[in-house]
Amino acid sequence: MSKKGQIVAALLAPHPPHIVYAENPPQNEPTAECGWEVLRWGYERLRRDLEAVDYDTIVILSPHWQTYIGTHFLGVEHFKSLSVDPIFPNLFRFHYDLHVDVDLAESIEAEARSAGLVTKMMRNPDFRVDYGTIVSCHMTRPEWDKPIVGISSNRSEAFYNPEVMQEQAIALGRATRDAIERSGKRVLLISSNSLSHRHFTTESDVPEDMSNEHITNHHQYLWDMQAIEMLRNGRTREFIDIMPEFTEHAVGETDSGALSWLISALDFPSYNAELYAYGTVIGTGNAVIGWFPTVEVN
Ligand SMILES: [Fe+2]
Numbered sequence: 001m002s003k004k005g006q007i008v009a010a011l012l013a014p015h016p017p018h019i020v021y022a023e024n025p026p027q028n029e030p031t032a033e034c035g036w037e038v039l040r041w042g043y044e045r046l047r048r049d050l051e052a053v054d055y056d057t058i059v060i061l062s063p064h065w066q067t068y069i070g071t072h073f074l075g076v077e078h079f080k081s082l083s084v085d086p087i088f089p090n091l092f093r094f095h096y097d098l099h100v101d102v103d104l105a106e107s108i109e110a111e112a113r114s115a116g117l118v119t120k121m122m123r124n125p126d127f128r129v130d131y132g133t134i135v136s137c138h139m140t141r142p143e144w145d146k147p148i149v150g151i152s153s154n155r156s157e158a159f160y161n162p163e164v165m166q167e168q169a170i171a172l173g174r175a176t177r178d179a180i181e182r183s184g185k186r187v188l189l190i191s192s193n194s195l196s197h198r199h200f201t202t203e204s205d206v207p208e209d210m211s212n213e214h215i216t217n218h219h220q221y222l223w224d225m226q227a228i229e230m231l232r233n234g235r236t237r238e239f240i241d242i243m244p245e246f247t248e249h250a251v252g253e254t255d256s257g258a259l260s261w262l263i264s265a266l267d268f269p270s271y272n273a274e275l276y277a278y279g280t281v282i283g284t285g286n287a288v289i290g291w292f293p294t295v296e297v298n
Contacts, residue, residue, distance in 0.1 A: 035208030042277020070118030173264025
């Protein structure tokens with residue numbers, strides 16, 4: 001019998017394009033002087049820790065690939081194009097070149113379908129991969145040498161309510177875990193989202209001018225701190241319980257279902273997570289958090 005696959009690490013890895021802009025990678029056209037260092041240094045420490053973790057594939061759910069009928073999966077082996085952030089084209093014009101683990105994508109899709117979810121493999125070779133996927137993957141693994149599985153955010157929160165969304169995200173998380181275990185692969189899971197997500201409506205002349213960067217309001221900050229304390233201290237079931245309220249009050253990007261999916265795929269971890277950073281980007285609250293499950297493989 002082949003080896004059982006496992007989730008070897010899982011991340012809350014938010015995707016403000018500003019942090020890629022401030023990193024000045026060769027793939028991005030605009031250049032920055034500096035900016036958002038706390039978050040970027042947090043990602044740096046995360047990458048250092050990930051060097052000790054051996055994994056085959058990155059599986060990521062992004063809030064910016066929005067699908068209204070079911071959950072979709074990238075189903076083409078290679079994508080290469082230019083990604084331009086629709087709100088911040090001045091910060092993010094990124095030339096991406098990425099590979100997809102289509103086998104694993106198909107396995108997760110089939111597992112989710114048999115669990116009763118509406119699903120679809122995305123087979124359009126000209127599809128433009130969303131910037132959430134690109135930013136989180138780049139900050140986690142700038143070498144771009146691991147294939148990814150891209151999963152869309154089914155907007156059932158907008159269609160129905162946060163409870164329906166979360167129920168479906170939890171079912172998708174279970175299906176993801178089952179398919180990974182059957183695949184024999186070692187997988188890094190990424191939930192690509194901010195926590196509180198109310199942002200400024202104007203930008204300063206110098207986007208990386210950090211004298212203008214702060215949380216939008218104290219109310220959002222209090223929600224972020226509560227969420228982080230739960231997530232880092234193994235109170236993930238409690239977080240899932242308050243998630244609908246958090247999403248509504250903090251205008252959370254958790255409306256995407258990404259974090260509920262990740263927590264479910266990890267089977268509601270009660271162990272501590274590593275908090276790498278918390279920082280604001282145009283007023284939104286962003287935490288970089290890592291879970292390192294120890295799974296026995298025989
Ligand atoms: Fe976003």
